[in-house]
Amino acid sequence: MDKLRLLDVFIATCDAGSFAAAAKSCNTDPSTVSKAINRLEAELGFILFQRSTRQLSITAAGRRYADTVRKLLQDLNSCEHELKHLNDSPGGTLRINSAACYGHLYVQPLLQAFCQRYPAIKLQLEINDLHVDIIDNDIDVALRTGLVKDSRLVARRLSPMDFLTCASPDYLAARGTPRCADDFLQHSWIGFRIKQTQQLQPVFLPDQHGSYQPFELQRSHITDDGEAMAAMCADGLGFAQLPHFLAKQGLQSGALVSLYPYYRPPQPDNGVFAIYAKRDYLPARVRVFIEFISSALEVAGESSNHTWAESWPSLLQGNISGRSRADL
Template sequence: MDRVNAIRLFVRLVECGSFSAVGREEGIGQPAVSKQIGALERHLGAQLVLRTSRQVVITDAGQTFYESARQLVDDFDALESSVGDRQQSPRGVVRVNTAPAHGRLCITPLLPEFFRQYPDVAIELSVSERHVDLVGDGVDLAVRHGRLVDSSLTARKLSETDFVLAASPGYLAAHGVPTRFADLDGHTCIVFAKGRERYPWSLKVGRELVSYVPHGSLLTGDAEHIRAAVLCGLGIAQAPFWLMAEEIRSGEIKVLLPELQPERVPIHLVYPAGRRVPMRVRVFIEYLVSAFARSEL
């Protein structure tokens, strides 16, 4: 038994949740994965996995072993990456988490050039509006928007984005163009909301930062629905510039009341502090930082 490979397969089993998914990722059959995990269990003298017809359940011993095994795999990958030809040719999977709209509009378009430069690196892109637990969820990197508060993470700044008020020319032609803060009360807003909670807009009125609760007929917790609603002429929205950058540049969407724009919002790459960063992750970090520095988002 190749213990390092068996441990690597077990780590991916915990993170993927099924033998078949690990087999597809590694290019081997499901029975081969199960056989190696079984050999690892016999070597350790402990049951790591409960196998049922519908799911894989990680035992308490398996969860304890996973926490150390993930670090071992990362350290081994970093060691391999630091010597020989692999230093110039990183390989393996980088697990990245980002918000759905930002991933589609800002991360995925950068991947073709990355894969051209690093053909042996794969990107496992997961999307979520919530802040994932990087260590617990087995994530290498996450894209975070706004001020950072988690001191257990290392951060690299990607960019800053404006939060703009925007509407379509069609909506403005039908309802008029607001020219001051007070005019917003007479307009229909597109509201970002989670459940029944409406998220207020942050606006700079004079020297003060004002929290303005928008009102309108459409409430949504999805950024791309806000973009679609603006394009459909349903009202005025406040959104990050990157969400509508292409349409703003083309004139399909107009920016309103720029004097009310609040401070720019930072966007960071974050990853667990105090852990050795594998070469495959380091090259992706540097690639994204460089690519965002060249972009206009």
């Protein structure tokens, strides 16, 4: 029996006046109550109750101890009630860490509406591409592409991450639209360098059967910033294979066109995830933020299993003719 349980039994005995009555209120038996009081007295080194065959009477030391224990238990109950209320009522500081592009394009535009709905929540927003330890850095929720394999964390997928092969209309007008595999050798490509590995993100294009395969293509330009990559593509510097959240504004405005239907990597860690610490009781501020983001994505045509890119029109059918990828 732990110390807190011993104190509960002690106060029940004080109130009931006997081991039998205390046992009834504690839903146990008199011998268990007697053993608990004996153990508590042994730990304290003084007598709490005088016992006789007819009655149980509290000692002066027991009475003073009971006053302190009652206050301690009341303070504890009050604190637990207050914390539960805070946990059930969205409020306090919400620390968010987001991947840069996703944070700028998807998260930041939603924050005004979120704060209007939950005025008691104060935001601390960190936007960067560093994979920080959210527990060590006291971050409530991180929005990341790719699943973090950490048993201390929960990863809830907000959407897949679909890729679109894009170019500007001006670029296509000046350089032509590729019709076969050989044509790609004559075009400029903008590559993305992954900061964590310093490797170039692979390019996947549909083969003559419409199945996406990795293609080894020379990159004319390289950047490690996704928004810069999309801007360079819109400025006519070449083709770029962009995640759906980077391509969206350019496609909707007409600054970009999609050459092929979307490509979705088959790996289970593909996607955009809300990542937070595993715990028994998720704070309300975290829960409502994830629900708010998910609802906003649903309105925009995205969910855990699909994105708007699935229905976006492309210039060409989902295949290229000509030589195989080995010939490129």
